[in-house]
Amino acid sequence: MEATSTADRDTTIDPAIEVDGLTKTFGSSDDSVVAVEDVSFTIHPGSVVGVLGPNGAGKTTTIKSILGLIRPDKGTVYIDGVNIAERPQEAFSRVDAMLEGARNDYWRLTIRENLRYFATIGGDNPDVVADRHDRLLNKLDLAEKADEPVRDLSRGMKQKVSLASVLASDVSVAFLDEPTLGLDIESSLTLRQELGRIVEDRGLTVVLSSHDMDVIEDVCDRVIIMNDGQIIVDNEVEELLEKVETQRYRITVREASQKAMSTLDGRYQITNCERFDKRTRFELTATNEIFYQLTRDLEQADLTLDTIETIQPDLEEIFLEITEEDTS
Numbered sequence: 001m002e003a004t005s006t007a008d009r010d011t012t013i014d015p016a017i018e019v020d021g022l023t024k025t026f027g028s029s030d031d032s033v034v035a036v037e038d039v040s041f042t043i044h045p046g047s048v049v050g051v052l053g054p055n056g057a058g059k060t061t062t063i064k065s066i067l068g069l070i071r072p073d074k075g076t077v078y079i080d081g082v083n084i085a086e087r088p089q090e091a092f093s094r095v096d097a098m099l100e101g102a103r104n105d106y107w108r109l110t111i112r113e114n115l116r117y118f119a120t121i122g123g124d125n126p127d128v129v130a131d132r133h134d135r136l137l138n139k140l141d142l143a144e145k146a147d148e149p150v151r152d153l154s155r156g157m158k159q160k161v162s163l164a165s166v167l168a169s170d171v172s173v174a175f176l177d178e179p180t181l182g183l184d185i186e187s188s189l190t191l192r193q194e195l196g197r198i199v200e201d202r203g204l205t206v207v208l209s210s211h212d213m214d215v216i217e218d219v220c221d222r223v224i225i226m227n228d229g230q231i232i233v234d235n236e237v238e239e240l241l242e243k244v245e246t247q248r249y250r251i252t253v254r255e256a257s258q259k260a261m262s263t264l265d266g267r268y269q270i271t272n273c274e275r276f277d278k279r280t281r282f283e284l285t286a287t288n289e290i291f292y293q294l295t296r297d298l299e300q301a302d303l304t305l306d307t308i309e310t311i312q313p314d315l316e317e318i319f320l321e322i323t324e325e326d327t328s
């Protein structure tokens with residue numbers, strides 16, 4: 001999702017974030033760990049980028065280095081064209097972050113008081129930005145509870161207040177670490193939709209990390225996948241989905257014998273097998289190239305094909321495939 005029209009984008013404006021040759025090693029000599037090695041990327045204003053990777057891949061080190069919370073050994077970070085090491089105050093003036101699940105909102109204060117507080121420390125006069133806060137509260141469906149203390153709210157609402165607090169001042173870049181962590185399915189869906197609308201309206205640049213693949217698919221237009229301190233994929237979400245080499249199939253056959261099924265199971269890993277109404281339905285994964293082989297194998301096993309559907313892969317599967325390729 002591009003918040004500002006790509007056609008209208010002024011290519012002479014600075015990238016929202018530019019990371020060049022970032023390297024960070026923790027510890028020294030034998031115990032040292034290279035957390036991030038020569039990482040470079042550019043993020044344009046108004047884009048939403050997901051940073052993914054297994055535990056220990058270097059995501060947090062990268063994000064904390066951009067936020068100035070970790071000092072890298074090498075490399076330069078620019079925010080809106082400003083070098084964070086040279087002019088930190090200016091660089092961070094329009095940046096806010098929700099790290100480690102939820103930010104520390106003041107639970108004794110009401111939602112609106114929290115927004116005023118965070119706007120103030122973000123350098124805004126809260127009276128001047130009161131309208132923006134009203135719009136934010138409406139968008140996040142928090143308006144009715146705006147004058148209630150945060151401590152009385154549900155977990156989903158508290159998470160939304162965290163997000164609202166990040167957006168309370170006039171930020172142009174927001175870092176969101178696991179914005180849907182701990183939310184139930186419905187609250188997560190609502191938050192994703194609301195975040196999408198806010199990003200579009202405000203032309204906000206967002207960098208988010210999440211293990212919730214729905215967040216990435218719904219909100220991000222690009223993903224950066226890290227492994228072992230390096231970027232192994234930097235691509236548009238849609239292109240990434242197209243690139244995947246394996247495909248899951250849901251197949252329904254008529255009157256499958258046990259023997260036929262075990263023959264097939266020997267060749268493909270069969271999951272979610274269920275029998276109903278003289279039919280057997282199961283799922284398997286096959287690479288695109290062997291799809292025709294699969295149909296021949298079904299014939300040879302004397303299985304009469306009823307239906308065959310492809311199942312849209314989710315990013316979790318793609319991500320596993322890519323990191324396995326990278327480490328093999």
Ligand SMILES: Nc1ncnc2c1ncn2[C@@H]1O[C@H](COP(=O)(O)OP(=O)(O)OP(=O)(O)O)[C@@H](O)[C@H]1O
Pocket residue numbers: 026027033034035036053054055056057058059060061062
């Ligand atoms: N303060 C530190 N001291 C020593 N090693 C560290 C420190 N911070 C991170 N590391 C190491 O650097 C590597 C990268 O860690 P980092 O936290 O950046 O990964 P991550 O991708 O964010 O992982 P996770 O998904 O678990 O948060 C890991 O091997 C980690 O153990």
